[in-house]
C-alpha cells in the first residue's frame with residue numbers, strides 16, 4: 001500500500017520545527033530516518049497529515065563529547081554514524097555493540113539513535129541501552145528545554161514522556177569510569193530481527209551491575225540485583241515466544257552478561 005496524502009516540510013531551524021509541531025489542529029509528526037514511520041504509513045497504521053523532516057535542521061547533527069566527558073548524540077544522527085565513531089567504540093563500547101545488532105546496514109544508514117528512543121519499541125535495543133547507560137534525553141518544546149532520565153522516559157509500548165509539541169533533540173550518555181565492565185546479549189531468530197529477549201549490562205567498578213532487559217515487558221526493565229531477574233521481568237506470550245521461555249532466557253542471558261562484565265572490568 002502507499003501512504004495517505006500528507007504535507008511535507010524540511011525546515012533548517014529548530015524553531016521552525018517547534019512552530020510546526022505546535023499546530024494542534026493537524027496530526028503533525030517528525031520524520032527522522034523513516035525506518036519505522038514509513039512502513040507504518042505504508043500500512044496506514046500511521047496517517048500523519050503533516051511530516052516535518054529533521055535531516056536538514058541545524059544543531060541536530062552533533063556527536064560531541066563535552067568537558068565533563070558526556071557524549072551527546074543529536075536527533076539527526078544515524079545509527080551507522082555512531083558505529084563508525086572510534087571515540088564511541090572506545091568510550092561507550094556497550095552502545096557500539098548494542099547498536100550493531102539493530103536491523104541491517106541499510107536500516108542503520110538511515111535510522112537514527114533518537115528516532116529509536118522516541119519510537120520506543122520495547123523489543124528494540126536502544127531504549128534498554130539508554131537505561132543501562134543511565135542516559136538523559138534532552139527535549140525541546142513550547143515551554144523551553146528539559147532533560148528526562150532514560151529510566152523515566154519510556155512509558156509503554158510506543159509511548160514516551162514527550163508532551164504534545166515536544167521534540168527529542170539529543171540523547172546524552174555520561175562518561176563511564178575506567179574499568180567499568182559491560183556485557184550485551186540478545187536472542188533473535190535471525191541476525192537483524194527484533195530480539196525475543198535481550199539485555200545490556202554495565203558494571204561500575206566496585207558497584208552493583210545495571211542490567212536493562214528488553215523484550216520482557218512494555219518498557220526496558222532495570223534490574224540491579226542479578227538474583228532477582230526472574231521476579232523483575234514481566235514478559236508476555238506472543239506469536240514468537242512464550243512468557244515462560246522469555247523469563248528463563250532473561251535469567252540465562254542476565255547471568256551471562258554479568259559474567260562478561262566482570263571479566264571485562266578485570267574484577
Ligand SMILES: Cc1cc2nc3c(=O)[nH]c(=O)nc-3n(C[C@H](O)[C@H](O)[C@H](O)COP(=O)(O)OP(=O)(O)OC[C@H]3O[C@@H](n4cnc5c(N)ncnc54)[C@H](O)[C@@H]3O)c2cc1C
Nearest residue numbers: 030032033034035036037103111112115116118124125168
Ligand atoms: C527491516 C527492519 C528491521 C529493523 N530492526 C530493528 C531492530 O532489530 N532493532 C530496533 O531497535 N529497530 C529496528 N528497526 C527500526 C529502526 O531501527 C528504526 O530506525 C527506528 O525504530 C526508528 O528510527 P528512525 O530514525 O528511522 O525514526 P522514524 O521512523 O523517522 O520515526 C519513528 C517515530 O519516532 C518519531 N520520532 C523520530 N525522531 C524523533 C525525535 N527526535 N523526537 C520526537 N519524535 C521522533 C517519529 O515521529 C515516528 O513516530 C528495524 C526497521 C526495519 C525496517
